[in-house]
Amino acid sequence: MPMQIRPFVEADWPKVWPIVREVVQAADTFAYDPAMTEAQAHATWIEAPPGLTVVAVEGDRVLGTAKMGPNRPGPGSHVATASFMVAGDARGRGVATALCRVALDWAREHGYVGMQFNAVVETNHAAVEIYKRLGFTIIGTVPGAFAHPTQGRVGLHIMYWEL
Amino acid sequence: MPMQIRPFVEADWPKVWPIVREVVQAADTFAYDPAMTEAQAHATWIEAPPGLTVVAVEGDRVLGTAKMGPNRPGPGSHVATASFMVAGDARGRGVATALCRVALDWAREHGYVGMQFNAVVETNHAAVEIYKRLGFTIIGTVPGAFAHPTQGRVGLHIMYWEL
Numbered sequence: 001m002p003m004q005i006r007p008f009v010e011a012d013w014p015k016v017w018p019i020v021r022e023v024v025q026a027a028d029t030f031a032y033d034p035a036m037t038e039a040q041a042h043a044t045w046i047e048a049p050p051g052l053t054v055v056a057v058e059g060d061r062v063l064g065t066a067k068m069g070p071n072r073p074g075p076g077s078h079v080a081t082a083s084f085m086v087a088g089d090a091r092g093r094g095v096a097t098a099l100c101r102v103a104l105d106w107a108r109e110h111g112y113v114g115m116q117f118n119a120v121v122e123t124n125h126a127a128v129e130i131y132k133r134l135g136f137t138i139i140g141t142v143p144g145a146f147a148h149p150t151q152g153r154v155g156l157h158i159m160y161w162e163l
Numbered sequence: 164m165p166m167q168i169r170p171f172v173e174a175d176w177p178k179v180w181p182i183v184r185e186v187v188q189a190a191d192t193f194a195y196d197p198a199m200t201e202a203q204a205h206a207t208w209i210e211a212p213p214g215l216t217v218v219a220v221e222g223d224r225v226l227g228t229a230k231m232g233p234n235r236p237g238p239g240s241h242v243a244t245a246s247f248m249v250a251g252d253a254r255g256r257g258v259a260t261a262l263c264r265v266a267l268d269w270a271r272e273h274g275y276v277g278m279q280f281n282a283v284v285e286t287n288h289a290a291v292e293i294y295k296r297l298g299f300t301i302i303g304t305v306p307g308a309f310a311h312p313t314q315g316r317v318g319l320h321i322m323y324w325e326l
Binding site: 024028030032071072073074075076077078079113116118119138140141143144146147148149156158162 | 190194307
């Protein structure tokens, strides 16, 4: 059964929340509060317009999810941002790459001039490589800005993709 | 009468709001929504603990204001951030520098390892120079990420000060 990426609907949440919880509690790729409640996770992950949240599904399984929207309000709102989470047992299958392509297409269609990632953990090599392959460059790295659970303080990359 | 910097109290708001409104509506230094309401401005500018908002006062005048707090939650919460606004008729008198020194002292006292500015408008030369003089370096610049009202799309610096 092929993977399909479509907009999130509220009925997906019971399958999205375990993915968000797993990623947030691992605390090795996102600077989110590991004690985040389900309600806080929903408020954080489910974007209101003009943003969008999508899910990657395979039959009735949710493999991963992405959210996208303007990176900043007002004079910064022509640059998009996005975030991606993939279920632990669905990694290494190209889900994140597919989600990122969808986010870039979305940004292009909605008139954004680029996409910025504000805090890519430098030890998250899989993500960094995907983003580079899709055309993102590292604008800079804030040294030691992320307290990794096993690797100590590691850097956070700011990455940018220009349309 | 010497300038004094002290924690914000709710009675200051009627004198802080005009400063925030002026800066946000000018839309040349902050990526905030220029249509921000007073309630949204209060929610944005007045920090709850562990963050702090301060005011620079001279007698019963408010010359400027700063807010400070962790830059990110969870694994990013050991790095601080801060923002500064100075009333139009109080510029060029060292208010921003004094506010920034207070924020750096606050960060040091509260155990932060550094301070990050996420979006310093590159044409805001006065601010960039103050930050550099106080020890901040430019980590990188996102090209064209800020729509300046008269100068078109200009870059946003990410700046960092390491303790």
